[in-house]
Amino acid sequence: MDAVVVCDLTFRYWPDGPDVLNRISFQATPGEIVAVTGLSGCGKSTLCLCLNGIIPHSRGGEMSGLVLVNGKDTREHRVASLALEVGLVFQDPDTQLFSPTVEDEIAFAPENLCLPPGRIRERVNQAVTLLGIEAFRNANPNRLSGGEQHLVALAAVLALDPPVLVLDEVISGLDTGGRKMVADTLETLRCQGKTIIVVEHDLESVAFADRMLVLDNGAISRLDRAEAILADRDWLATRRLIF
C-alpha cells in the first residue's frame, strides 16, 4: 500500500480566492524520500498542511480531491489521529514548541499516548541521540537558535514514531553539520521504511531524495527522479529554480 496518496487535490483559502493547489496527484511509497520544491507562494506549505489534516480540519477553505495517509482519508479522521501517521515539522519551529525544556518537548507526545515511563525515556533518548542535541537537552527551547529549534521540533515529531514525516523548510535553516546530521537521520529513517516528504527551496540540500515534485502556481510542473531534475540545469533555469 502506498503510504501517501494524493488524488486530484485542489484547495483555496477563500471562496473567491485563487486555487492555491490545483489538481495535485502523486503517491509516495514506504521507504521513499520525495522532495517538494517550487517558487515562493506555489503551494508547498499548503500541501504539507493537507497531508496531516490541518487542512481541512483546522484551517478553513475549500478542499476537493483525496488525501490518504496509510489508507486513512484525511477528511474523515481527526488531526490528533492523523498525527500518529504523519509527523509534520513546521516552517517556523516556534509555532510548535511550547514546553519549558527540550526534554519535556520531546516527551510530550509519548506522554499523551500514555506510554509507560520507560518507553517514553527510551524514545526521548533515541531522538536526542539521533539528532545530536544532548548538549541542550535541559535548555528552554525558546532560548535556542532557529536551527536548534528546528532540530528539537524534529526530535519531538520523531518521538511519536510516525510512518510518514513531512519537513517544511527544515534543512536550509541548519548549518553544515546540522544538514549532514538531518540527511543521515533521514537516510536511517528511509531504511526503516518511513516515507519522507521534504519541502525545500535549496535543491542541493535535498539531492539525496528519490523523487522531486516541482510545483508551479499550485499545479505540478514536473514529477521525476530527483537526480534527473537536478541534472537538467536548463529546465531549472527556465523555471527560475536555480540562482
Next chain:
Amino acid sequence: MAFLELNQVTYTYRQCGRPAVAGIDLAFDRGGITAVIGPNGSGKTTLTKLMVGILRPDAGEIRLENRPLRSYSLAGIGRRIGYVFQNPNQQLFCNTAAEEIGFGLQCLGWEQEVIGERVAFYLDYFQLASYRDVFPLHLSRGERQRLAIAAVLANEPSFLVMDEPTAGLDAYRKRLLSDYLQKVVSLGRGVVFVSHDADFVRRVATRVIGLESGRIREDSGGDRGHAA
C-alpha cells in the same frame, strides 16, 4: 570613525551558563556587504540584536556614529539602521502589505504622494504588487520574508542588518535581493547579514565574519574588522 563599532562586547542570556557572545571587537563602515556565518547557536542572531539595540551588552560598549548606542532610543537607532528579523512574523503587524511598507514613512511624516510612489516601487520590485491589499499573515513564508525586507528597505536607512534574509526565498528572489543589496551599497549604505546560505554569501559578501561559540573565529575584514 566607523559607523558602528563594538568593543569587547559580551552578552549572556539569563539562566544560561555561558555567554552567547564574548569579547566581540568589530567595526563596520558604510559601504560593503558583510556576511556573518557560523554554526547554529554560535551567537549570530544575538550579535545582530546587540548591533541594533534590542539587547544591551553585559560588558563592553557599542558606538553608533561615535556616540554610545545606549544614548539612542530604539526609534533613533531604527532611523539609522534597518533590521530584518529571522522570523518575518515578528515584524509584520499592518492590515495590508501596502500599509506594512508605508508604515515607517507615515510615522516619519512623509508626503502621501511620495509614500505612494515608494510603496508602489517596493511592491513591484519584490513582486508583491498583486498582494497589495492582502493581510500579511495570509502570505506564504517567502512572501512574508520579502514583505518584511521591503518594509525595512522602504525607509532607506543608512545601514541594514538582516538575519537570514534568504530563508524561505526561492532562487529567483535571492537573485533579486542580491541585486538590490548591491545597488544599496553602491549608494553608500552598509549591509550586514546573517546566513547559512553559502552560495549567497559567496556571491554577495565583500567581507565574511565567522562566529563560533560566541567568539570571532575569522574576519576577512582585517584588523579590528574594518570593512574591506
